[in-house]
Amino acid sequence: MTIAKLALPVAAFIISACTAAPAVHAHEEQAFMRTITVSGEGRAAAAPDMAVISIGVQNEGKTASEALRANSDAMRATIKKLKDLDVADKDIQTSGLSVNPRYDYQKNRSNPPIVGYTASNTVTVRLRDLDDAGAVIDQAVQSGANNLGGISFTFAEPKPLYEKARKDAVKDAKAKAELLTDAAGVKLGRLVTIQDGYAQAPSPRPMMARMEASADSSVPIAAGESVVTATVNMVYEIE
Known part of the structure; x- marks a missing residue:
């Protein structure tokens, strides 16, 4: 009678342990997923306005x-x-x-x-x-x-330039990931995370600290071309 009472809990424990094993194994596989982290930079240039x-x-x-x-x-x-x-x-x-x-x-x-x-x-x-x-x-x-x-x-409306710079940054990061995995002899998997980095506008250019009044002519100004940059960080799974 005593032996029969003990057998049922023991059997239940064995079934429970066997049932939990696949879940633990799947969690370990996810925890040890192989990944590659890359960064990309994009630039967009235009005449400032x-x-x-x-x-x-x-x-x-x-x-x-x-x-x-x-x-x-x-x-x-x-x-x-x-x-x-x-x-x-x-x-x-x-x-x-x-x-x-x-x-x-x-x-x-x-x-x-x-x-x-x-x-x-x-x-x-x-x-x-x-x-x-x-x-x-x-x-x-x-x-x-x-x-x-x-x-x-x-730029009065810089949004289109920043969007182009960000798109180019994503392309740059993906190209790096493909190059590195190909060189390592592994296959690039799905994109796990993507993080937007900084977006940098043109920096001020220093000029003369002090100026004297001059009635000769207007100060010559050359606007040239300005560049905005953007970066992204991306994590891919390695298959």
Whole structure:
């Protein structure tokens, strides 16, 4: 009687263990799936249709208020000139404003006296007509701007270029995966994961830090060709 009672649980355990074995085996196969990870890069180039320029005004004064007042007057004149040249309000944005003391280190290096103040104001300007870029810079300088931080050329509608760059990045990654698996003598399987990487726009180009007013002619500007880049990371199964 006792032996019969024990036999049933033992048999149930054996059946349960046998039933669970395929599931455990399948899980182990999935955990040890062979994969290959590749990255791809795509690029799309086109002639830019918009310029972004950093235009600044810097003034000095004996007091902070004097320097700031002169700087504000000069920047107001610069902004007015930009608007006179049909630059829209939405395309003019203040990007920097500062007032800092100037020290005379020759008199006392450890505790130099303040001999005046420097005020700076910078605006970022978007120019949607590249043909006017040189004239805008020249007129801004004549109106009082004396700092030009940099210029970059970009696109008003960059989405189609980014889409092309991403598609090319996927093609590049797949080509790498096919090349590597072929060289290794294995077969490329299904795509497991795909991850979008970075998408990079054209970088600003440095220009002269300070400029003097010139009435000779417009500043020569060459937009050339701008490139956007995109990357992807892809994981394939190896069969």
